[in-house]
Amino acid sequence: MQPLLEDRGTVAAQRQQFTQSGYLVIPGLVPPPLVERLTAEVDHWVDDGLRARSIACCTDPARQGPPPVMELELPAHGELLTHQPLLELTAELLGAPFVFHHLHSDRHSARLPGKPWHHDREPNTRGDLSLTMVHALHYLGGLDDTMDSLVVLPGSQREAAEKSVRARLDTAELPGEVIVGRLPAGSTVLINSALFHARRPRRPRRPAATGAGKPRYFVDASYCQTGAQWWPVKPYWRHMLTRARELGLDGGRWPELFAERHFTEYADLRSPGEDLRRLAA
Numbered sequence: 001m002q003p004l005l006e007d008r009g010t011v012a013a014q015r016q017q018f019t020q021s022g023y024l025v026i027p028g029l030v031p032p033p034l035v036e037r038l039t040a041e042v043d044h045w046v047d048d049g050l051r052a053r054s055i056a057c058c059t060d061p062a063r064q065g066p067p068p069v070m071e072l073e074l075p076a077h078g079e080l081l082t083h084q085p086l087l088e089l090t091a092e093l094l095g096a097p098f099v100f101h102h103l104h105s106d107r108h109s110a111r112l113p114g115k116p117w118h119h120d121r122e123p124n125t126r127g128d129l130s131l132t133m134v135h136a137l138h139y140l141g142g143l144d145d146t147m148d149s150l151v152v153l154p155g156s157q158r159e160a161a162e163k164s165v166r167a168r169l170d171t172a173e174l175p176g177e178v179i180v181g182r183l184p185a186g187s188t189v190l191i192n193s194a195l196f197h198a199r200r201p202r203r204p205r206r207p208a209a210t211g212a213g214k215p216r217y218f219v220d221a222s223y224c225q226t227g228a229q230w231w232p233v234k235p236y237w238r239h240m241l242t243r244a245r246e247l248g249l250d251g252g253r254w255p256e257l258f259a260e261r262h263f264t265e266y267a268d269l270r271s272p273g274e275d276l277r278r279l280a281a
C-alpha cells in the first residue's frame with residue numbers, strides 16, 4: 001500500500017515519488033483566500049453558462065469562434081494557473097522549461113457519473129515520450145467521504161498506452177491502485193498526464209436522486225515540457241495564449257509558459273465517439 005500523503009520533506013523525495021509513481025499529492029497547495037475566490041469564480045463559470053459556451057466553442061468552432069470569456073481570464077483562475085509554488089515545483093520535477101497547455105474548471109454535482117480509467121497525455125510532433133506533460137488536479141473544497149474519489153494507478157505512466165485502453169473497465173478496482181478519497185481544501189494532485197486515473201463514484205452512491213451532497217469543485221491545469229510541438233486541445237488555443245500574454249499572467253518569470261511555438265496547428269484528433277470532455281471537461 002502506497003502512502004497517500006507523501007513526505008513533502010525534500011524536493012528529492014518529491015521527485016522520486018513523482019518519477020516512480022507518476023503522481024504527487026500536495027495538501028493545501030492553494031491558500032484559503034485564493035480557494036474562496038476560485039470557488040466563487042467556478043460558480044459563475046458554471047451557473048452563468050460560460051462553461052457550456054466554452055465547450056460549444058470546442059465542439060463547433062466554425063460557428064462559434066472563440067468564447068467570450070476563458071477560464072484564464074477570470075482573475076483567480078489566472079492566479080491559480082501561475083501559482084508560484086506550483087510552477088516552481090513543476091520546474092523542479094521536470095528539470096526543464098514548460099509551456100501551459102490548457103485549463104478546465106467545473107463543479108461536479110452528486111449526479112455526475114464517474115469517469116472511467118484513462119490518461120490525458122497529448123501527443124507531440126516528435127512522438128517523444130521522454131518529454132513530460134503534467135496535469136495539476138486542484139480540489140478546491142478538498143475531497144471527503146461524501147464525494148467521488150480520484151483513483152490512480154502508480155507506475156502506469158510508463159506504459160505508452162492509448163488513453164482509453166482501460167476504458168472498458170469503467171472505474172473498476174485494479175490491483176496496485178491508490179485511492180485519493182480524502183484531501184483538505186485547496187489540495188492538488190500533480191500527475192504525469194500519462195498516468196492512468198479515474199473518478200470513482202462513492203458506493204453506496206451519493207443521494208443522486210435528490211441531487212443532495214456537497215459539490216466537488218475541480219480545476220485542472222496542464223503543462224508540457226518544451227522540446228517538441230504539442231497538439232493543442234482547444235481550437236482557439238492561440239487566442240488563449242495571446243490573452244494570457246496580454247494579461248501578463250507569467251509575471252515576467254516564465255518566458256516559455258505562453259509561447260505559441262511549442263504547439264502544432266489544431267486538428268480534431270478525436271476518434272469517433274470519443275468523449276467530448278477531452279476537449280472541454
Ligand SMILES: O=C(O)CCC(=O)C(=O)O
Pocket residue numbers: 115120137149150197198199218220281
Ligand atoms: O474528477 C477527478 O477527480 C478526476 C477527473 C479526471 O480524471 C480528468 O479530468 O481527467
